Amino acid sequence: MSSNPNPTPRTRVVREPQRAVYDRDAVNQILDEAFLCHVGFVVDGQPYVIPTSYGRAGNVLYIHGSAASRMLRNLDQGIPVCVTVTLLDGLVLARSVFNHSMNYRSVVILGTATLVDDPQEKITALRVLSEHILPHRWDDSRQPNEKELKATSVLRIPIEEFSAKVRVGPPIDDEPDYTYPTWAGVIPLEMRSGAPNRDERCSRELPEYLRDYSRKGK
Numbered sequence: 001m002s003s004n005p006n007p008t009p010r011t012r013v014v015r016e017p018q019r020a021v022y023d024r025d026a027v028n029q030i031l032d033e034a035f036l037c038h039v040g041f042v043v044d045g046q047p048y049v050i051p052t053s054y055g056r057a058g059n060v061l062y063i064h065g066s067a068a069s070r071m072l073r074n075l076d077q078g079i080p081v082c083v084t085v086t087l088l089d090g091l092v093l094a095r096s097v098f099n100h101s102m103n104y105r106s107v108v109i110l111g112t113a114t115l116v117d118d119p120q121e122k123i124t125a126l127r128v129l130s131e132h133i134l135p136h137r138w139d140d141s142r143q144p145n146e147k148e149l150k151a152t153s154v155l156r157i158p159i160e161e162f163s164a165k166v167r168v169g170p171p172i173d174d175e176p177d178y179t180y181p182t183w184a185g186v187i188p189l190e191m192r193s194g195a196p197n198r199d200e201r202c203s204r205e206l207p208e209y210l211r212d213y214s215r216k217g218k
Contacts, residue, residue, distance in 0.1 A: 010110055055130075067150070076153060089103040105164065171186070
């Protein structure tokens with residue numbers, strides 16, 4: 001499944017290399033469907049992994065948060081980061097417990113985060129973050145004021161050193177186990193949205209862009 005013959009030594013998939021994907025379009029598709037990433041970094045020898053929302057603009061990943069948070073205070077100093085994103089697509093039930101697995105799509109990005117100082121890029125990045133979660137919401141909502149912008153930090157992470165790993169398909173059992181009398185197969189999993197619940201102080205009818213919301217439509 002790989003279309004890039006030259007992944008870096010740090011991003012080359014070693015375990016189950018046949019599942020490796022180095023194609024940027026495939027990586028972008030995973031990034032655009034998921035909601036959350038986990039950002040790993042080390043401060044004074046102590047590792048941290050923080051879940052957060054994100055947005056992608058071309059070959060750049062944006063994350064944001066309170067300017068007072070530990071993650072943002074340290075990442076703006078140029079600490080190397082590892083960003084991971086995972087989509088779980090199914091439970092793979094084999095005949096043996098050892099061969100049970102999951103169908104998934106995951107991305108790992110390595111790089112150095114830098115603080116977004118330019119005011120216009122900061123606004124653009126916040127819009128990217130908003131539109132990643134819910135397209136059309138930015139223009140339909142009150143946008144950040146000066147106080148809110150000052151309290152928020154935005155970081156830019158280049159999507160340059162990356163790899164993806166994907167598992168699809170049925171269970172793979174040891175040949176002797178195929179006669180074992182237990183159910184085997186895949187339980188598909190997917191994220192679905194329910195019907196929107198209107199806030200009791202909201203008088204507006206449901207906007208069209210909120211009807212039938214789905215990540216698959218991105």
